[in-house]
Amino acid sequence: xxxxxxxxxxxxxxxxxxxxxxxxxxxxxxxxxxxxxxxxxxxxxxxxxxxxxxxxxxxxxxxxxxxxxxxxxxxxxxxxxxxxxxxxxxxxxxxxxxxxxxxxxxxxxxxxxx
Amino acid sequence: xxxxxxxxxxxxxxxxxxxxxxxxxxxxxxxxxxxxxxxxxxxxxxxxxxxxxxxxxxxxxxxxxxxxxxxxxxxxxxxxxxxxxxxxxxxxxxxxxxxxxxxxxxxxxxxxx
Numbered sequence: 096x097x098x099x100x101x102x103x104x105x106x107x108x109x110x111x112x113x114x115x116x117x118x119x120x121x122x123x124x125x126x127x128x129x130x131x132x133x134x135x136x137x138x139x140x141x142x143x144x145x146x147x148x149x150x151x152x153x154x155x156x157x158x159x160x161x162x163x164x165x166x167x168x169x170x171x172x173x174x175x176x177x178x179x180x181x182x183x184x185x186x187x188x189x190x191x192x193x194x195x196x197x198x199x200x201x202x203x204x205x206x207x208x209x
Numbered sequence: 210x211x212x213x214x215x216x217x218x219x220x221x222x223x224x225x226x227x228x229x230x231x232x233x234x235x236x237x238x239x240x241x242x243x244x245x246x247x248x249x250x251x252x253x254x255x256x257x258x259x260x261x262x263x264x265x266x267x268x269x270x271x272x273x274x275x276x277x278x279x280x281x282x283x284x285x286x287x288x289x290x291x292x293x294x295x296x297x298x299x300x301x302x303x304x305x306x307x308x309x310x311x312x313x314x315x316x317x318x319x320x321x322x
Contacts, residue, residue: 197244
């Protein structure tokens with residue numbers, strides 16, 4: 096079945112540092128890939144997405160490229176801010192599965208210190 | 210459009226009691242999903258509705274769990290004879306079609322004591 100694996104956390108960075116959160120996936124079909132963010136006390140919010148190989152999703156300075164050859168969708172940001180502190184979830188949605196439900200990774204807690 | 214809303218936000222119940230959660234999706238979103246999230250883990254799929262029809266249930270959804278979506282609008286998730294292992298955050302999401310963005314509610318945090 097489908098699965099998503101994220102790098103183990105938590106991750107602690109200083110403000111303006113470079114961020115990479117690794118994500119790899121396994122899917123039977125041709126999935127769409129997503130990064131969701133969960134701020135403390137809030138629901139999941141879509142951060143960015145990519146629907147086919149070599150697509151790059153970007154939003155709020157974050158980027159991720161859909162790499163089919165390595166089955167990866169790593170999240171990057173060149174300069175993190177304290178306000179980026181949150182839990183980040185990589186996810187996939189496979190149209191081969193009923194309803195295109197989302198399959199999530201375990202999440203990576205990011206803390207950015209001033 | 211106020212987004213996906215869930216009620217209650219928090220529920221503490223004694224083991225063996227029944228609980229019911231409600232989800233109001235974004236209007237005109239015909240797809241509605243329930244997920245469960247335990248501490249330190251990502252959300253896990255429970256069940257999915259297209260309009261009023263429940264089209265898929267995860268094996269995580271034991272016989273003690275039941276979900277409904279009457280008239281294809283709001284949805285309820287009921288857990289009967291709660292167990293401590295049911296303690297989790299229960300998330301609801303809705304989307305217009307399977308190719309559009311899924312919007313999540315803030316969740317209902319259940320604690321079984």
